[in-house]
Amino acid sequence: MKETALHSAHVRSGAKMGEFAGYDMPLYYPDGVIKEHEWVRSNAGIFDVSHMGQFTLKGDGVVAFLERLTPSGFSQKAHGRAQYTVLLNEEGGIIDDLIITRVSDHEFFTVINAGCKEKDIEWIRSQMPDDVRLITHFDRSLIALQGGWSERVLHEVLGVEAHDLPYMHMMKTQAPDGSDMMVSRVGYTGEDGFEISVYNDLAEEVWDKLLDHNVVKPIGLAARDSLRLEMGYALYGHEIDSTTSPVEAGSGWIISKVTKGYFGYERIQKELAEGVSRRLVAIKVLDKGIARDGAEIRSGDDEVIGILTSGGYSPVLQGAIGMGYVPPEFSEPGTKIFVNVRGRNIAAEVTKLPFVPSKVKSIKKKAV
Amino acid sequence: MAEMKYTKDHECVYVDGDVVWVGITDYAREALGDLVYVELPEIGKSLTKGDDFAVVESVKTAAEVYSPVDGDVIEANDNMPDDLELITKPLNDGGWIAKIKMSDTAQLDDLMDESAYKEYVENLD
Secondary structure (H helix, E strand, O other): OOOOOOOHHHHHOEEEEEEEEEEEEEOOOOHHHHHHHHHHHHHEEEEOOOEEEEEEOOOOHHHHHHHHHHOOOOOOOOOEEEEEEEEOOOOOEEEEEEEEEEEOOOOOEEEEHHHHHHHHHHHHHHHOOOEEEEEEEEOEEEEEEEEHHHHHHHHHHOOOOOOOOOOOOEEEOOOOOOEEEEEEEOOOOOOOEEEEHHHHHHHHHHHHHHHHHOOEEEHHHHHHHHHHHHHHHOOOOEEOOOOOOOOOOHHHHHHHOOOOOOHHHHHHHHHHOOOOOOEEEEEEOOOOOOOOOOOOOEOOOEEEEEEEEEEEOOOOOOEEEEEEEEEEEHHOOEEEEEEEOOOOOEEEEOOOOOOOOOOOOOOOOOOO | OOEEEOOOOOHHHHHEOOOOEEEEEEHHHHHHOEEEEEEOOOOOOOEOOOOEEEEEEEEOEEEEEEOOOOOOEEOOOOOOHHHHHHOOHHHHHOOOEEEEOOOOHHHHHOOOOOOHHHHHOOOOO
């Protein structure tokens, strides 16, 4: 199994390790998932997300290329602006979701899912024009610092002043040894927070320094999943895959109204104009029991109308929540449905996302 | 004299005459992580050794609990779904999930005693 540069740090912290996307990763630490989850919601936590793929696309043709690979517009993006978007296949299905940040006019920094790294890079290279280059950053680690105290921790521990950095923006700064460190105000928890990209040989030093701060605890992948589920963020292989479109997945906001040359354009435009046959919804389980991904979603008349793509326990709501695709007529918040767990129907209802209020900062730059 | 028995699937069993009180071991609990729900069996349910009769749900996963013997469920711990801390207690102090009346007490001989189970767990990792 592959290991990140922080592997021994996790083992030292007593993490329960497990396989994720080919990596031996921390699932949770001795405090346990629920305490970790609550800690991020009230303090700050650090996550090793170095298994994710980091690379740069650069060259004269890079904007046009990104507007072919994704349904989002990049020509107007300011330097430092990060965009959540998807790589689309020729049928308008999702190859992966990713964050693409404009570093300069002709250079973009990208973070992709661990389990999709090889597939994504192979796809991008197969489509890449001569005036674009792809440079992988497998020599870099990625640490997510998430929670309301993150800005203060970042300043106190790493001397990085991010007060004026809006949500979905990146700043280039320096690691303790003076090497390049990229700090992006992004995350997967619904809390304010940052993702910090540093060279592998600096990762453990940065991790340990952050951990020394008294409001910071290490957080495993299990709480990363429960935190993202409370926000209704999609997880590749669950809510989104090569068959689902961003319109079905409720990510219509990433689709540019201007660009026309992206893969899957026809399907996307058809779905925008005529509607979709299924829609991703948030589901709150009303009765006792936990529904997991794969559970059937049934109508009030006990007809199977969909499958849960994610499901689990919400530590904040202290009950079960999930997401799944249903026909549009069942997608209105308040619609009473069932989730079927081991042959038993449990009462549930369609609800609004997020399950728990988001606390991310404004995306707009402050007026000075 | 009551005694404790164990299964390879990490159930623990408190033997009370021809009735067994069944729960899960500390090893199972630690492997599951934070628990969030326990689904109890129906009273009167008839079980064959190896049948699943309850489900222990943690944040991350759902684990079935298997019957160590043939028999009928005569009682389920109704307090447990609302007080999951109970599962950390000894079986005869609230930690049991269900009580099963055995139809063949000789099946107890197939289970491990405490020292055998300890050795079994040590050799697992």
